Amino acid sequence: MDYMQMAGEFLRIMAEQIKSAVGRETVKQTQGELLALYYLYEWDRGIFPQTLSREMHVSSARIAAMLRDMEEKGWIVRGTDPENSRRILVSLTQRGRDEAMARRERSVGVLAKIFERLGSEDTGELIRILKRMNEISM
DSSP states (O other), X not given: OOHHHHHHHHHHHHHHHTTSHHHHHHHXXXXXXXXXXXXXXXXXXXBOHHHXXXXXXXXXXXXXXXXXXXXXXTSEEEEEXXXXXXXXXXXXXXXXXXXXXXXXXXXXXXXXXXXXXXXXXXXXXXXXXXXXXXXXXX
């Protein structure tokens, strides 16, 4: 097996994938404010901006700008950490929680339609392989 050739083919396929409905939806969900909404929703108790920066692989300046925009939209509130008043803790508002759920439901709907056409066996195999890739690359 020529792993370099296979890697090149994988990158070509992934570039094409971004043009598809599932690719567009995935990109929307895995960048910017939507990814931040996802993390904030998952960390229900709130999250530190530096943790968000690390998890999203973006600069602290980008996180600060993103949080400012999200605060203006009424999606988040910033407060002090009860354990250390010098640290800022970011949490979703109810409006932010509703936005996160609405966007997630829309994405799940798009993906479910695609997976239905793909079939349960191929969908299961795709998910298994993606999980395995995540395990290997961590």
